[in-house]
Amino acid sequence: MAEIGKDIYKAINYLNENKPLAIPTETVYGLAGNALNEEAVRQIYTVKERPLHNPLIVHMGIKDDIRKYVKEIPEKAHLLIDAFWPGPLTLLLPKKDIIPAITTSGKPDVAIRVPDHPITLELLNHLQFPLAAPSANPFGYISPTMPQHVQQQIGDKIPYILDGGICDKGIESTILGFKDGEPVVYRLGAVTQEALERIVGTIQFITKDNLAPVAPGMLSKHYSPTTHTVFTDDLNHTLASYAEKRIGLLLFNRKYPSNDIIHQEVLSQHADLDEAAHKLYAALHRLDACNLDVIIAERFPDTGIGKTINDKLERASK
Numbered sequence: 001m002a003e004i005g006k007d008i009y010k011a012i013n014y015l016n017e018n019k020p021l022a023i024p025t026e027t028v029y030g031l032a033g034n035a036l037n038e039e040a041v042r043q044i045y046t047v048k049e050r051p052l053h054n055p056l057i058v059h060m061g062i063k064d065d066i067r068k069y070v071k072e073i074p075e076k077a078h079l080l081i082d083a084f085w086p087g088p089l090t091l092l093l094p095k096k097d098i099i100p101a102i103t104t105s106g107k108p109d110v111a112i113r114v115p116d117h118p119i120t121l122e123l124l125n126h127l128q129f130p131l132a133a134p135s136a137n138p139f140g141y142i143s144p145t146m147p148q149h150v151q152q153q154i155g156d157k158i159p160y161i162l163d164g165g166i167c168d169k170g171i172e173s174t175i176l177g178f179k180d181g182e183p184v185v186y187r188l189g190a191v192t193q194e195a196l197e198r199i200v201g202t203i204q205f206i207t208k209d210n211l212a213p214v215a216p217g218m219l220s221k222h223y224s225p226t227t228h229t230v231f232t233d234d235l236n237h238t239l240a241s242y243a244e245k246r247i248g249l250l251l252f253n254r255k256y257p258s259n260d261i262i263h264q265e266v267l268s269q270h271a272d273l274d275e276a277a278h279k280l281y282a283a284l285h286r287l288d289a290c291n292l293d294v295i296i297a298e299r300f301p302d303t304g305i306g307k308t309i310n311d312k313l314e315r316a317s318k
């Protein structure tokens, strides 16, 4: 199994040997390797069992380093960088040759961000290279938000998990690219539509209805528990159709009054959507470990980070 610890020098040694390891970010844990080294990146794909056509996000410690990796930065990208970095916003921008093709799966754009986590920023600032890191889960499964999730899922395949505690946001970064200088969101994440629009005005969204998936975070099935998962607007009605089954519930702010439910997860008793996002994946991991016939998740208020939660649950239930 992987060692779990806080020793950035140990992490640096493994990274210099091109061995992928897990790092904390404010969103979810990442499976990290030298983004400029083909062999290190190849190892990430292998450990994650991820198809090579699904590119990786590059993580830097310092905003200004973006000039080393990206050819052009549109005006609105500057505004977004000033507003959100370090933080959970990933930008898609035309890459320089220093980023190898394998890191972007041959795409002309690189996905890049500065994560907001003290131990990972310290690590990045000690390295001579940026870190490519997808979420540290096997392809398609729920993202890890604590070291134990990583240990359970891929602990036998990596030497080290850098322990940064429980991820603050608990949900992946928002991914945003540009079309003719105008921002386009490819994956809604921890930065909300409202927060983006306060900085750059109206934002377009790419959905699977108007484009082939550019960011496979847009794959319709993703972030999924192994247990069959249903996402509903009408809890009573859905419950009635699973009578006699072993049911687990994922709820916003109150328990369901019934003794027939095996396990209930209430994400925020105070109806706080940020708290709900922070706790979402850990709750799904626990539900998935209950040997249920079905997980039923209710729709969350469709505002702010609630939109992101609903999007993730929609994909988990496909």
Ligand code: TXA
Residues within 6 Å of the ligand: 025, 027, 028, 029, 030, 031, 054, 055, 056, 057, 088, 090, 092, 104, 107, 109, 110, 111, 115, 133, 134, 135, 136, 171, 172, 173, 174, 175, 214, 215, 216, 217, 218
């Ligand atoms: O919060 C996050 O973004 C976390 C932490 C570790 O930073 N990372 C993460 O990575 O969620 P991953 O690989 O699980 O999801 C990244 C998504 C994928 O759907 C990938 O296809 C898309 O970003 N992506 C990465 N590079 C891209 C590129 N050059 N063009 C289009 N999509 C890209």
Ligand code: MG
Residues within 6 Å of the ligand: 134, 135, 143
């Ligand atoms: Mg992922």
